Amino acid sequence: MRCRLEQRYHWRGRRDLDDNRFLLSTSMPTPGQAKLAWGTIAVLCIAGLLVTPFARIHLPGTEGLLPAYGAAVFLAEAITAGLLFSLYYVMPRTAVLILAAGYLVSALSIVPWMLSFPGVFQAFGLDSGPQGTAAIAALRRLLFPMAVVAYALLKNRPVGPVGLRGMRRRIATCVVAVLLWTLTVAFYVLGTAGWLPPFLSAGGTLTIVWMLVPAIALLLYAAGIALLVRGVRSVVDTWLIVVLVALTIETVLLAYVSAGLRLSLGWWAGRVYGLASASLVLMVLLSEAVLMQGRLARSMAAEQRARSDRLTAMEALSAMVAHEVNQPLASMVTNASAGLRWLDRPQPDLAEAGDAFRRIVADGHAAGEVVAGVRTMFRRGARDCEPLDLNAIVADALRRAADETRLAGIAVTTCLHAPLPRVLGNPAQIQRLVANLVSNAVDAMLAGPSDPRRLLVATSGQEDRVTLSVADTGIGIEPATGHAIFEPFVTTKLDGMGMGLMFCRVVAEAHGGRVTHAPNHPQGTIFTIALPAATVSRDASSDDRAGP
Structure with missing residues (x-):
C-alpha cells in the first residue's frame, strides 16, 4: 500500500510542479507586495542614515539585553526554518531546502554566540573571550548569505519526482547535520579558543583577519541581491532581497560606521537590523499563510455555491423543459382526439386516423428527445408551494x-x-x-x-x-x-x-x-x-x- 501511495504522489508531483499560483516559493508578488518590499527597503536605508552620526556613542551596561536579543533572533529564524522545511515538503525544491538549512544554521549559531559573549554569562564560566564570539559571528555572517546565493542559483532548477520518504529523509538529514555542526563549533569555541585565527589584537583592536569578514559578507550580499533581482522573482525572492539589504546595512553599521565598538549606538542599531532581517521572511510566511487560508475558505464557499447553482440550474431547466414538452403533449392530445373521431364515424376513415396516430408517434418522439437530454440532471421533482x-x-x-x-x-x-x-x-x-x-x-x-x-x-x-x-x-x-x-x-x-x-x-x-x-x-x-x-x-x- 505504501508503494501505491508513493506512485500516486510521484504522479501528482509531476502534475503540480508548474502550478505557481499558490506557493510562496513560486508565486509572483502582487503589485502591492512589491511596493511594500521597496518601501521597506527605503525605510531601512533612511533609518540607517539617521543613526550614522550617533553610531559611536557608547551605551555601557546594556549587556543584559543580549539574551533577549538572542532569544528573539533564535525564535524568528528557527520558526522561519520550520516553515521553509514545510514548504519544501509541499514543493520539493532543493533550493528551498538549502534556504531552510541556512536559516536553521543562523538560528542555532546565535546560541553559542550569545553564550560566549564577553561579560554576559561570565558567572557561569562560559566566557571564551572575544576571539570565540568573533569566530562564531564570522561563521554566522558568511554561511547565511552563502545559503541565499545557493538558493538563488538553484531556484529555477527542474525538479524530479521525490517520494514522501525521500523528502522526510532529506529534511531529517539536513536538520541532523546542522545540529551536529553547531554542537561541534560550540564545543571548540567554548572549550578552547587557541586554534582560532586572531580576530582581535591584544589591545582589543580589529585585525586584518576580521576586516576581511565584513568585506566578504558584503560581496556575498551583493551577489545574492544580483541573482535574486534577475529573472522572474517569487514572493520569497522579493523579501529575501529586503533581508539582504537589511543585513548589508547591519554589516556596515557594525564593521565600519561604529568602527567595531561593542555596545555602541551603531552596534545596537546593527543588531536591530539583524533582528529585522531574521523576522522579515517569517512575517511574510505567516501573513501569506493567513491570506491563503482566507482565499481557500472563499474558494470552498464558491465551490459549494457553484454546486448549489448547478442544482438550481436543474430545477430551472426542468421548468423550461416542461414548457417545451407541453407543446408536443398538447399536439398528441389533439391528434388522439381527432383519430378517435375518425374511427367513431359510421364509416371509419382509417387513412385519416392513421395520419393522426403517426403525428402522435412523431410528437412522442420529440417529447422523448427533450426529456432524454435532461432526465439524468434532476435529483428530485418539484416541491409544493x-x-x-x-x-x-x-x-x-x-x-x-x-x-x-x-x-x-x-x-x-x-x-x-x-x-x-x-x-x-x-x-x-x-x-x-x-x-x-x-x-x-x-x-x-x-x-x-x-x-x-x-x-x-x-x-x-x-x-x-x-x-x-x-x-x-x-x-x-x-x-x-x-x-x-x-x-x-x-x-x-x-x-x-x-x-x-x-x-x-x-x-x-x-x-x-x-x-x-x-x-x-x-x-x-x-x-x-x-x-x-x-x-x-x-x-x-x-x-x-x-x-x-
Missing part, C-alpha cells in the same frame, strides 16, 4: 454567507420591513434566488476595489406585492451588457457561467414576479425582485383552476 416569510429567508441567506462576507471585509446592512406580507412560492427556489443575489453581490465586490465594500439587503411590502432589493458597491454592470444580463451565458465575471441571474429571472417569473437592476451610487448595482403577495397568488391560482 407554500406561504413564505421573505425576511426569514433573507436572514438565513445572510447567515450562510456570513463567513464569506467577513473574510472579504464586507459590511452587511439589512433593512427588513415588518410585518411583511408572505409570498406563495417554492421554498427551495426562493431560498436559492435570494442566496444567488447575495453571492453575486459578494463576487462583484471582490472583483472591485477593497474599500468601500458594503452590502445592503432591504425588503418592503404592500397588500399585493413584496419587494426585495440587494445593493452592492462592486464593479457594476456596463450599459452595453445591462439589457442582456438576465440572458443565459451573459456574465460580468471572468470565470462566470452566465447562468445565475438567468435562474433568478426564471424563478421570479415562475412565481408571477420579475427581477430588475439599476446602478448604485456612487458605484455598484441594485437588484430588485418583486413578487406577488400570498393572497394575490392564491387568488390567481383559484382563477386558473376555475377556467374552462
Whole structure:
C-alpha cells in the first residue's frame, strides 16, 4: 500500500510542479507586495542614515539585553526554518531546502554566540573571550548569505519526482547535520579558543583577519541581491532581497560606521537590523499563510455555491423543459382526439386516423428527445408551494454567507420591513434566488476595489406585492451588457457561467414576479425582485383552476 501511495504522489508531483499560483516559493508578488518590499527597503536605508552620526556613542551596561536579543533572533529564524522545511515538503525544491538549512544554521549559531559573549554569562564560566564570539559571528555572517546565493542559483532548477520518504529523509538529514555542526563549533569555541585565527589584537583592536569578514559578507550580499533581482522573482525572492539589504546595512553599521565598538549606538542599531532581517521572511510566511487560508475558505464557499447553482440550474431547466414538452403533449392530445373521431364515424376513415396516430408517434418522439437530454440532471421533482416569510429567508441567506462576507471585509446592512406580507412560492427556489443575489453581490465586490465594500439587503411590502432589493458597491454592470444580463451565458465575471441571474429571472417569473437592476451610487448595482403577495397568488391560482 505504501508503494501505491508513493506512485500516486510521484504522479501528482509531476502534475503540480508548474502550478505557481499558490506557493510562496513560486508565486509572483502582487503589485502591492512589491511596493511594500521597496518601501521597506527605503525605510531601512533612511533609518540607517539617521543613526550614522550617533553610531559611536557608547551605551555601557546594556549587556543584559543580549539574551533577549538572542532569544528573539533564535525564535524568528528557527520558526522561519520550520516553515521553509514545510514548504519544501509541499514543493520539493532543493533550493528551498538549502534556504531552510541556512536559516536553521543562523538560528542555532546565535546560541553559542550569545553564550560566549564577553561579560554576559561570565558567572557561569562560559566566557571564551572575544576571539570565540568573533569566530562564531564570522561563521554566522558568511554561511547565511552563502545559503541565499545557493538558493538563488538553484531556484529555477527542474525538479524530479521525490517520494514522501525521500523528502522526510532529506529534511531529517539536513536538520541532523546542522545540529551536529553547531554542537561541534560550540564545543571548540567554548572549550578552547587557541586554534582560532586572531580576530582581535591584544589591545582589543580589529585585525586584518576580521576586516576581511565584513568585506566578504558584503560581496556575498551583493551577489545574492544580483541573482535574486534577475529573472522572474517569487514572493520569497522579493523579501529575501529586503533581508539582504537589511543585513548589508547591519554589516556596515557594525564593521565600519561604529568602527567595531561593542555596545555602541551603531552596534545596537546593527543588531536591530539583524533582528529585522531574521523576522522579515517569517512575517511574510505567516501573513501569506493567513491570506491563503482566507482565499481557500472563499474558494470552498464558491465551490459549494457553484454546486448549489448547478442544482438550481436543474430545477430551472426542468421548468423550461416542461414548457417545451407541453407543446408536443398538447399536439398528441389533439391528434388522439381527432383519430378517435375518425374511427367513431359510421364509416371509419382509417387513412385519416392513421395520419393522426403517426403525428402522435412523431410528437412522442420529440417529447422523448427533450426529456432524454435532461432526465439524468434532476435529483428530485418539484416541491409544493407554500406561504413564505421573505425576511426569514433573507436572514438565513445572510447567515450562510456570513463567513464569506467577513473574510472579504464586507459590511452587511439589512433593512427588513415588518410585518411583511408572505409570498406563495417554492421554498427551495426562493431560498436559492435570494442566496444567488447575495453571492453575486459578494463576487462583484471582490472583483472591485477593497474599500468601500458594503452590502445592503432591504425588503418592503404592500397588500399585493413584496419587494426585495440587494445593493452592492462592486464593479457594476456596463450599459452595453445591462439589457442582456438576465440572458443565459451573459456574465460580468471572468470565470462566470452566465447562468445565475438567468435562474433568478426564471424563478421570479415562475412565481408571477420579475427581477430588475439599476446602478448604485456612487458605484455598484441594485437588484430588485418583486413578487406577488400570498393572497394575490392564491387568488390567481383559484382563477386558473376555475377556467374552462
